[in-house]
Amino acid sequence: MIRQFHDFWVIYQAPLLIMWCLGSAQIGWIIARVHPDCRAGMLFACAMSQLPLAVQWGLPIWRLANAGLPFFRSFPVMFDVGVVFVGMPLSLWLGGVSAAPSRWGPADRSSSQQGL
Numbered sequence: 001m002i003r004q005f006h007d008f009w010v011i012y013q014a015p016l017l018i019m020w021c022l023g024s025a026q027i028g029w030i031i032a033r034v035h036p037d038c039r040a041g042m043l044f045a046c047a048m049s050q051l052p053l054a055v056q057w058g059l060p061i062w063r064l065a066n067a068g069l070p071f072f073r074s075f076p077v078m079f080d081v082g083v084v085f086v087g088m089p090l091s092l093w094l095g096g097v098s099a100a101p102s103r104w105g106p107a108d109r110s111s112s113q114q115g116l
Contacts, residue, residue: 017083021091028095043096047089
């Protein structure tokens, strides 16, 4: 059990990837709060702005992973690249969705009681 945790923590670089995803979710939350009128467009623009970083960081690593290394050596590298390409934009979107006002929030309840 401890060996698997060590592998996840050291080989798969869990602290770095978790902090990148949490930071991306926080950015999504802030953007959605600052731009409530065009939340979807701004989140899309922010996700697209992460793409050059992901490509610049991930492409050389992806080439290295596909250079004929054994599976146990290349899989952690491909996992890291997958988190950067998928996990960060997904975290950004989840952060933006969590900032959206609730459908049944206090504003809806108060407006429904005004008709009474």
